[in-house]
Amino acid sequence: MNTIADKDYAAEAAVCQRHVDSLVATHTGIRGAVIATTDGFEIAAHVDSSVSVAKLAAMVSSLSALSEAVSRESKIGSSRDLMIDAESGRLLLVDASTGARKRVLAVLCDNRETLGQALWAVRSCREAILRELEGH
Amino acid sequence: MKEYKLIFTGRMGAGKTTAIAAISEIPPVQTDVTNNDRPAHAKATTTVALDYGEVTLPHGDKLRLYGTPGQSRFDFMWKILSEGALGVIVLIDNSAPDPLADMREYLDAFRDIVSSSRAIVGVGRCDTHPVPGIDSFCEAAKEMALSVPVMSVDVRRREDVLLMLEVLFHQIEAAEADEALS
Amino acid sequence: MSAMLSTRRVAVSGARLRSELLFRSMLRVSNTRTQDTWTFCDASNEADVVLCGNGTPNEAVPRKSGAKQILVDLSDLDTRVSGEKLRLNEPIRITDVIALLDAASSRLAQRARPQAEPQPARAENGSFAFALALRDLFANGSPDVHGIEANDQVLYVIPASRSFFTTESADDEETVSRLLLSAQAAKTAQLKRHQIRELEQSGALPKPINALLWRAGHEGSQGRLLPGLGESDRFHLKRWPDFGKLSHTPGELRLTPYLVRAPRTLDELETIGKISRAEVCAYINACALLDLIEVKAPVSQVGSVIAKTEPVVVKEKRKVFSGVLGSIRAILGI
């Protein structure tokens, strides 16, 4: 397996950034996206300036760790996606890990995007990132 | 059924997760993930949301033990977790580059709880890193207009963790007794 | 260590007048050079030393006060001050007088010790003396190495760095135990430079003194406060002792937060800690040795009565957490 994930963080960040940018650009209802390590560091982000990327990255990692702990505790296996349904939008969290390199992709949508559309877009983005990072 | 909450906080690797595991009667819920910040600490994993442990009290009451993430980028969790807490235990790793600054950061973050005498500072790794000494920690707290017990502890030992709880409890009782008198 | 300076009395009995006058005039000169200060007294039964002419018995006889006195035989031809019997022969020389009086001083000092009055806790109780010796040393904060010696044990301390060491071969705990057990007063002395060099060469490493002071305070108190701490004073703890390192009792844990919050009297501490007066004193002494105690003057009578009667009465409604702490303790076994 030819992977850049574990060693070359700059290359990894570049790949992630490209996919995040294209996700936000191609979906009018998607306002922003962040890819973070599971311990809360930003890898790539495309959000408007009103949002603190560092804080979002940390919160996203806390949420994903909590959802993992809850799934484990409830005996429903490992957690996959997490959705927060809010008043004027949604936050979707999906796992985007390759091997030992654990990442979370978080996507912010507004109400123009249906849940189905948003999930489909986010999962496709995730697959594209993994394909490239895993060198397929 | 009443619930009481104790918070374990302190810098990355200070021993929050270890301390909770030492006294929880349930296997602690942990949210540790791979640690990518090896320059900050060499440990393999780090807590990013919370640790959770429990002690069952009579009448179905519960003592909940919460560990916070250590790093300040998770300070939003500090606030969430400390809401309504009975007390806070600040753990210090004395082998860290600036243990006094670490203490100041957490005392400041939990200032409300600390200033109402519901906090204790436990300093770890004193045997290999005796400096700064307990006096310096007390002095640093005093400079922040705070008074807090500071003890050297090794959280790998259950009795040391219990000592911190005991000191914390005696302190809370004394504070409440004094308040009731005044 | 130099002996304490005292004033002593000397009388002459049954000697020729010439000898007596000569002795009196010599005493004025010798006084600048003797260990103790000597005054001439006419009543021989009140003197510490009596110089006797024509064969007065040379055994010590009890004086009115009950303390012993030393009789010096002037009739003997021996001009030297000898071991058991003190003699002074004519012609009397000033150096002989000085030697005689100093010899008498040290004998009187030896005799005084076994029948010392109640004050010498130092003499009767070595552990208290050890605690005192430590306290005095650390109070002066000297950067020099001092030896504390008793019961054939020596402990070296450096007050400025609050550290101590024993010789390479000695076990710290053992040394301290023996010092505390010692029946004699502990002696302290500053070490000479060559002694320090020898110690350094022996590879002894200084260790923090706190645990040792703590132990000395606890074990050496015997129900009393150290000098400088008064029974009616109020005590304030500057900060919590490091209970992670220092052994402590449940009672001490109970009263510590109160001592930190405000100055308290011994009575209050007994009530709060639910411990005996002796235990309170031991704890206060131990904390004082660690320099954690601030002494506050007693409050006015009225104030202390109020504080005494209601030190820990808690109005239920103000207790938010106290109630549950008991059950938490029970569950955790603390």
Ligand SMILES: Nc1nc2c(ncn2[C@@H]2O[C@H](COP(=O)(O)OP(=O)(O)OP(=O)(O)O)[C@@H](O)[C@H]2O)c(=O)[nH]1
């Ligand atoms: N040698 C030594 N090791 C200690 C001492 N106290 C704690 N440790 C070790 O330090 C490590 C602390 O790890 P954790 O309990 O995960 O620390 P934490 O505070 O939860 O760290 P984060 O969750 O990353 O913020 C454990 O491996 C402990 O065994 C001590 O006094 N001496």
Ligand SMILES: [Mg+2]
């Ligand atoms: Mg942890």
